[in-house]
Amino acid sequence: MEIILTSFVFILSLLLGFELINKIPATLHTPLMSGTNAISGITIVGAIISSGSGEQTASVILGTAAVVFATINVVGGYMVTDRMLNMLKKKPRTAE
Amino acid sequence: MDISLFINSIYIISALLFIAGLKMMTSPSTARSGNMISASGMLIAILTTLLEQGIIDYKWIFLGIIIGSIIGVFASRMIQMTEMPEMVAIFNGFGGIASLMVAWAALYPELTDFDINNGYLVGSSNTLLMATIIMSILIGGITFSGSLIAYCKLSEKIPGKAYLIPGQRFISSCIVLALLIFSYRFIFGIATNSTDFIAVIVLALMLGIILVIPIGGADMPVVISLLNSFSGLAACSVGFVLDNNLLIVAGSLVGASGLILTKIMCKAMNRSLANVIFSSFGSVSQTTSKIQGKVKQVNIEETYLMLEAASSVVIIPGYGMAVAQAQHVVQELTVLLEKNDCDVKFAIHPVAGRMPGHMNVLLAEGNVPYEKLVEMDDINGQMSLIDIAIIIGANDVVNPAAINDESSPIFGMPIINVQDAGTVIVLKRSMASGFSGIENELFYGENTQMLFGDAKTTINDLVAEFKS
Numbered sequence: 001m002e003i004i005l006t007s008f009v010f011i012l013s014l015l016l017g018f019e020l021i022n023k024i025p026a027t028l029h030t031p032l033m034s035g036t037n038a039i040s041g042i043t044i045v046g047a048i049i050s051s052g053s054g055e056q057t058a059s060v061i062l063g064t065a066a067v068v069f070a071t072i073n074v075v076g077g078y079m080v081t082d083r084m085l086n087m088l089k090k091k092p093r094t095a096e
Numbered sequence: 097m098d099i100s101l102f103i104n105s106i107y108i109i110s111a112l113l114f115i116a117g118l119k120m121m122t123s124p125s126t127a128r129s130g131n132m133i134s135a136s137g138m139l140i141a142i143l144t145t146l147l148e149q150g151i152i153d154y155k156w157i158f159l160g161i162i163i164g165s166i167i168g169v170f171a172s173r174m175i176q177m178t179e180m181p182e183m184v185a186i187f188n189g190f191g192g193i194a195s196l197m198v199a200w201a202a203l204y205p206e207l208t209d210f211d212i213n214n215g216y217l218v219g220s221s222n223t224l225l226m227a228t229i230i231m232s233i234l235i236g237g238i239t240f241s242g243s244l245i246a247y248c249k250l251s252e253k254i255p256g257k258a259y260l261i262p263g264q265r266f267i268s269s270c271i272v273l274a275l276l277i278f279s280y281r282f283i284f285g286i287a288t289n290s291t292d293f294i295a296v297i298v299l300a301l302m303l304g305i306i307l308v309i310p311i312g313g314a315d316m317p318v319v320i321s322l323l324n325s326f327s328g329l330a331a332c333s334v335g336f337v338l339d340n341n342l343l344i345v346a347g348s349l350v351g352a353s354g355l356i357l358t359k360i361m362c363k364a365m366n367r368s369l370a371n372v373i374f375s376s377f378g379s380v381s382q383t384t385s386k387i388q389g390k391v392k393q394v395n396i397e398e399t400y401l402m403l404e405a406a407s408s409v410v411i412i413p414g415y416g417m418a419v420a421q422a423q424h425v426v427q428e429l430t431v432l433l434e435k436n437d438c439d440v441k442f443a444i445h446p447v448a449g450r451m452p453g454h455m456n457v458l459l460a461e462g463n464v465p466y467e468k469l470v471e472m473d474d475i476n477g478q479m480s481l482i483d484i485a486i487i488i489g490a491n492d493v494v495n496p497a498a499i500n501d502e503s504s505p506i507f508g509m510p511i512i513n514v515q516d517a518g519t520v521i522v523l524k525r526s527m528a529s530g531f532s533g534i535e536n537e538l539f540y541g542e543n544t545q546m547l548f549g550d551a552k553t554t555i556n557d558l559v560a561e562f563k564s
Contacts, residue, residue: 003224006336006344013345016115017352023122026446027466029357029453032121033184033324035131036353038138039114040191042346043198043331045145046338050201051160052151062201064156069194071164072171073187074142078135079172080183085128087177087460 031084038077044070099149106144107342113137114346118353124466141342177461178418181450185247185320191327192239195334196297199232202337203293226283228336230296234275235333237300238307239326245308246319250450258312265374268306275299307373313415314492316450317361318372325354357452364446364472366498366508389540391527394547396554399521400561402545406483408439410475412512413455414448416489416524420551423462426488429555430464432562442468443475443485443512445493476513485517488551489524495536520544523551 024032047070050063114137120130146157175183206222249256261267278295280286311319328350335343362369394402403409411430417423430440442464448455456469479485487494497504498511514520520543527539527546538544547554 002339003336006339006341009341010332010336010344010348013348014352017118017349018356020115020118020122020349021353021356024118025122025124026360026444026453026471027124027456027469028121028127029360030180030184030451030457031127031131031453032353033320033357033452034180034187035117035121035134036324036328036350037184037187037191039134039346040188040327040331040350041194042138042141042343043191043195043334045141045340045343046198046202046334047160047194048142048145048157049148049150049338050198051157052148052153053205054151054153056204059201059204060153060156062197064160066194066197066201067157067160068164068167069190069197071161072168073190073194074138075165075168076172076183077168077187078131078138079169080175080180081131082128083172084177084180084457084460085124085131087457088124088466089128 027088031081031088034077034084035081038074038081041070041073041077044074099147103144103147104341106140107340110137110141110144111342111345113140114349118349177423177457178421179251180457181316181320181454182247182250184324184451185243185250188320188323188327189240189243189247192236192243192323192330194236195327195330196233196236196240198334199229199236199337200297202334203229223283223285225337226285228333230279230283232330232333232337233296234279234300235326236330237297238304239323239330241301241304242308242319243304243323243327245305246316246323249308249311249313250316256313256316258315259310261306261310264306264310268303271299271303271306275303311373313450314447315365315372317447317452317454318358318365318369320451321354321357321361322369323354325351325358328352328354361447361452364510366506366510389537389542391539392545394521394545396547396557396561399545399547400558402484402519402521403433403438403558404436404562406433406438408482408484409433409441410479410482410485410514410517411440411442412448412485412487412490412494412514413442413444413459414488414490414493415450415454416491417551418449418454418458418489420489422488422552422555423458423464425552425555425559426459427462427464428559429562430468432559436562440468441470441475443472444469445472445490445512448490448493472510472512479513479516482517483519485514485520487514487520487522487524488555491524491536494538496538496541497536501537514538515541515543518543522546523554524548525550 047063047066050059051067053059113133117130117134120126248254278292282292308319328347332344332347332351335347433440444455492506494512494514496515498506498509501507515538522539539546
């Protein structure tokens with residue numbers, strides 16, 4: 001029954017995602033993509049567990065490599081999104 | 097308190113922070129704080145995971161996090177705004193490969209008999225788990241190799257044009273069939289060694305390559321959005337492997353986001369997703385009828401005089417503006433025009449550029465206030481009231497053939513109706529046709545003036561004229 005529960009969570013979050021993202025204006029689509037890049041780095045949670053399991057070498061190697069890639073996504077994704085949003089927020093310097 | 101109960105409670109908070117962060121992305125004024133909230137959700141998720149009891153050795157984790165952070169910080173600082181599509185593409189790929197590796201690593205503790213030296217693998221009897229692992233490998237692999245190709249195309253490491261590979265559909269079908277066979281053998285424990293598993297990985301990577309290689313640059317907004325969605329779905333399916341709800345929630349939010357963007361991009365080109373992926377649009381040379389009319393050319397001074405007399409101007413930027421890095425001079429020109437009591441707006445086509453919102457970010461970098469940016473549908477109704485429309489490096493998104501030539505491949509695509517404006521000034525390097533390879537009758541129009549040259553240099557000269 002575990003799979004039914006997780007599928008339930010999956011479907012509901014997918015629908016929630018559709019509702020949320022539909023309201024995001026076109027101006028923010030690029031930051032949205034880099035921001036979701038960072039969120040997809042959540043796989044780091046699984047990577048950490050494999051990397052630290054210490055039992056089978058193969059798991060540790062794969063886990064550690066996955067930690068590297070996922071961290072790039074998380075750190076790079078959030079930082080570049082912040083950089084972009086900072087530019088979007090900046091007040092206009094028009095002719096006065 | 098039970099440690100795993102504690103960890104899972106924190107995961108709920110973390111998921112809520114992701115949702116709240118995305119909700120705040122609905123307005124430019126709150127978006128930055130939203131991003132911070134989302135990042136804090138990620139931080140507490142990572143810190144909490146470190147408490148997991150199964151972890152006995154921290155040195156590899158920290159090494160991985162340090163290396164990843166250095167690369168991440170470096171990449172996010174160095175990147176130019178014009179290079180954002182490449183960066184998003186490669187990040188999609190990293191998400192895919194990370195998920196693939198986590199699913200792969202999750203396989204080992206499950207195996208009943210395992211000998212790394214002989215590569216001998218006897219599958220687990222847990223069919224459902226094996227199926228979710230294969231699913232993660234498939235999605236992760238396609239995302240990784242597909243994103244790498246997209247990255248190479250966008251950064252011009254390989255030519256960005258569309259290729260027509262002979263028998264592409266046949267080859268893809270063969271790969272899919274082979275994938276099904278090997279996956280079946282693996283999931284149901286028929287496989288007696290690791291060959292089947294490795295075959296699934298290799299085939300998934302091949303499928304990603306062959307799907308993206310034929311797709312040309314103008315269709316990249318669709319491809320990046322779709323791969324963005326896939327990178328989320330890959331994380332999501334790893335969530336199924338590990339029975340981790342946080343991965344499922346976060347992954348499906350990303351999956352939903354990418355799917356919506358894909359839909360918006362397809363709609364803006366009036367094409368179906370299948371058409372984008374399988375048609376190699378623009379790879380065949382079009383045999384359109386020769387367009388009647390004469391191309392009229394203007395010089396900087398004439399353009400200046402027209403602009404000086406104008407009271408309303410609409411600027412339509414395209415990928416060419418990104419290539420010429422003209423966003424800063426465009427803002428300078430905007431300021432000068434406004435000083436001259438001229439109303440300036442920017443009309444943004446949804447698929448202008450190489451990714452969703454590409455033009456918006458570029459103009460923001462050039463300090464153009466976002467209130468000046470209007471969407472296609474809002475500007476089209478008032479186009480006849482506009483004195484001058486300036487087109488900077490855009491082509492197909494302003495091609496009237498989309499409205500009045502039923503034989504045109506882009507017929508039916510919504511465009512910005514610049515032909516209705518008083519005068520159209522087209523900044524263009526040469527008469528070469530746009531990405532789709534379609535002639536643009538706009539350039540031969542009654543009220544169209546061509547201003548040839550590099551967009552940045554041209555606008556710089558115009559700015560100089562205004563100042564003198």
